[in-house]
Amino acid sequence: MGLVRNDWTLDEVRALFDLPFADLIFHAQRVHRQNFDPNQVQVSTLLSIKTGACPEDCAYCSQSIRFKTGLESEPLLALEEVMEKARAAKANGATRFCMGAAYRSPKPKQLGQIVEMVKSVSALGMETCATLGMLTAEQARELKQAGLDYYNHNLDTSESHYDKVITTRTYQDRLDTLQAVREAGINVCCGGILGLGETVLDRAQLLHTLATLPEHPQSVPVNQLVQVPGTPLYGVEKPDALDFVRVIAVARLLMPRSHVRLSAGRNGMSDETQALCFLAGANSIFYGEKLLTTDNPDEHHDHRLFERLGIRPEASAQSA
Numbered sequence: 001m002g003l004v005r006n007d008w009t010l011d012e013v014r015a016l017f018d019l020p021f022a023d024l025i026f027h028a029q030r031v032h033r034q035n036f037d038p039n040q041v042q043v044s045t046l047l048s049i050k051t052g053a054c055p056e057d058c059a060y061c062s063q064s065i066r067f068k069t070g071l072e073s074e075p076l077l078a079l080e081e082v083m084e085k086a087r088a089a090k091a092n093g094a095t096r097f098c099m100g101a102a103y104r105s106p107k108p109k110q111l112g113q114i115v116e117m118v119k120s121v122s123a124l125g126m127e128t129c130a131t132l133g134m135l136t137a138e139q140a141r142e143l144k145q146a147g148l149d150y151y152n153h154n155l156d157t158s159e160s161h162y163d164k165v166i167t168t169r170t171y172q173d174r175l176d177t178l179q180a181v182r183e184a185g186i187n188v189c190c191g192g193i194l195g196l197g198e199t200v201l202d203r204a205q206l207l208h209t210l211a212t213l214p215e216h217p218q219s220v221p222v223n224q225l226v227q228v229p230g231t232p233l234y235g236v237e238k239p240d241a242l243d244f245v246r247v248i249a250v251a252r253l254l255m256p257r258s259h260v261r262l263s264a265g266r267n268g269m270s271d272e273t274q275a276l277c278f279l280a281g282a283n284s285i286f287y288g289e290k291l292l293t294t295d296n297p298d299e300h301h302d303h304r305l306f307e308r309l310g311i312r313p314e315a316s317a318q319s320a
Contacts, residue, residue, distance in 0.1 A: 001253050002031045006212055008254060013208045016250045017200060021242065025280055028249035031256045032281040041306070042096065042259050042284040042314040044129065045089035049117065050076040050101035050110075056133075056168045058156075059232040060196060060225055063102040069230035076101065079116055086121045093303075093313050094287050097121050098129035098152065104169070105134040115146040122147040129189060134169065134177045140184035150219060151181040152189035158205035161198045165233075178213070187218040191261065194239045194247060195225030203247055211254035219284060220251050220258045224265025241273045245280050252281025259284040271305055278309065 016024065032038055052073030054063045062069040086097045099117060106114065111132075118128050129150035130143065143151065156162065159171045181188055190213075192206045210217060224244060227234045251260050261284035262277045269277075287302060306312070 001027050002034055002256055004216070004255075004257055006214065006216070008208060008211045010204065010208050013204045013211070013250065013254065014201070016253055017204055017246065021246065024246060024249045024253075025276075028252040028281045029279055032252055032283070035257050036283055037314075039310055040283065040312050040314045041278070042261075043094050043287050044096040044098055044261075044284065045085075045092075045094040045287050046098040046100055047077075047082065047085050047089075048074075048102070049082055049099045049114070050074065050103065052102055054102035055104050056166065058166050058168075060165065060193065060228070062228040062231065064231070067230050067232070069228050076110060076113060079113070079120060082117050083120055083124075086124055086126060089287065090124055090126055092287060094126070095314065096127035096129055096150070097124075098131065098150070098286075100131045100152075101133070103133040105136075106132045106139065111139055111142065115142060118143065118146040118148050122149075131189075134173055135180050137180040137183065140180040140186060144184040144186050148186055150187045150189045152219075152221070153177050153181065154191050154193070154221065154223075155206060155209060156192050157196050157198050158202040159209065160205060161196065161202045165196050182215060188213075188215070189219035189221060189261075190217040191219075191221035191223065191251075191263070193223040193225050193264075194244055195227075195236060195265075196233060197236050200243075204250075207247070207250055207254055210251075216255040216258050218258060219261055220255055221261040221263035221284075222248055222251060222282070223263040224268065226264055226268070238268075241269070242276075244269075245273065245276045248277045248282050249280035261285065271308070274305065275309055278311065283314075 052063045053065050055065055057064055057066050089097055121128050127149045129152055130148055131152035153174060155174055157165055162171045178188055178190060248260060260282050262282040
């Protein structure tokens with residue numbers, strides 16, 4: 001444990017999940033310290049630049065046009081509105097600005113507008129990230145030329161559980177987008193969601209898939225489902241807090257040099273659970289009261305938590 005490998009077997013991953021909790025956390029913290037400052041956390045802000053009316057049927061999502069969630073759809077934001085949010089995020093300590101649009105895949109005119117957003121945010125000295133649905137190789141290259149640093153495209157769950165959550169695009173569709181992004185030279189942000197009705201084996205299979213990609217994702221978001229009334233997954237059993245921490249720790253061991261992001265669902269976590277996640281190797285979070293359309297702890301609460309834990313925000317790679 002501690003080596004960067006892309007040849008993990010599923011049995012090895014399952015063995016990590018089976019470790020006693022204290023042993024797993026010990027090894028995860030040891031490996032984390034080999035690769036990162038254990039008291040630094042990378043801070044990002046996520047803005048929904050186009051909300052709702054998505055044609056996909058992701059069973060967890062408030063933005064799907066197929067479910068009655070009460071969400072009002074909104075068109076693509078104007079450039080200046082995005083820049084106002086980006087400047088505020090930077091002032092609050094965020095080093096990366098992520099822009100999310102509820103598309104199956106962006107059309108040429110939409111992509112052209114987003115390219116201008118990427119260029120403008122990058123000019124602020126912030127890292128840029130986007131999540132826009134599926135991309136072709138040409139679209140990925142266009143975003144790279146605009147200066148996009150990261151592209152987020154989660155696998156969500158294991159391939160075997162995937163069709164119980166999403167039917168409008170395939171697992172291979174997601175892998176193809178990741179390949180296009182990787183080949184364009186954009187950093188990959190890819191992880192999953194806990195609380196989709198998956199088993200422990202599904203979680204192991206998801207992490208195995210991520211850890212055996214040709215290159216580990218530079219950022220691995222681990223989300224806890226934020227249940228939205230009106231979606232098919234509303235009311236499913238929530239993951240146990242220690243099981244969530246266990247996934248963070250296994251992700252750290254499998255992908256020792258990736259940033260592991262404690263992502264959606266923090267609003268429902270205690271400070272103690274979040275502290276355990278940082279101990280287990282999480283070293284990235286989202287600042288801001290909203291993650292696309294769901295609640296998130298405000299930055300003032302996060303500042304207080306950081307102070308209690310002796311954590312410092314990580315400097316931007318652009319200013320390093």
